[in-house]
Amino acid sequence: MLHPDTELRTINPRIGCGIFATADIPRGTIVYAKDAMEIIVFEEDMLYRDKKYREHIKKYSYTEADGSKVLSWDLAKYVNHACDSNTLSTGYGFEIAVRDIVKGEQITDDYGMLNIECMMSCECGSLFCRKNIGVNDFATSVDNWDRRVQAAIDCLPDVAQPLLGYLNGETRSLLEGYLVGSHDYRSVSELERRISQNIA
Secondary structure, three states: OEOOOEEEEEEEOOOEEEEEEOOOEOOOOEEEOOOOOOEEEOOOOHHHHOHHHHHHHHHHEEEOOOOOEEEOOOHHHHOEEOOOOOEEEOOOOOEEEOOOEOOOOEEEEOHHHOOOOOOEEOOOOOOOOOOEEOOOHHHHHHHHHHHHHHHHHHHHHHOOOOOHHHOOHHHHHHHHHHHOOOOOOOOOHHHHHHHHHHHO
């Protein structure tokens, strides 16, 4: 589920649509949480084997540790990539604002964290643009991602969290344990590690 203070807007014919903030969203806000209404598709499912659906699923989904494709039921599937994105995925499975997002700003994520299956070119325009987004991004970016995510999670208790109730019990327990100091921080490398274990 995508944060409620967002809307879909057309950007241009080349990029298509994107998600924009309709109010200020401070650093530390959960911007996306996988909820019970998400559409889960496995490669062996009839829906995925049907070519006319497969291309849409591949374009708008992300891959989970068990190999399933998660296709958001709401507008979350339209969040675009940026190499200097204002949200990032966490080792806890939700996405968080890693800096303050101002009203009217496009909400972006780093697709390098979403277990994409093949290299894609990038023209995000950031000073930090990697030019290519791919499967090896964890090796070069994980320390930077962790630094930004951990700093954002440390702000989480201090800002409004309309999506907090959508996190599952295990995720909330791990998160709360970290925030009170009884659990270690869960690195974003958890996202890659779980995929690698599933493939192996």
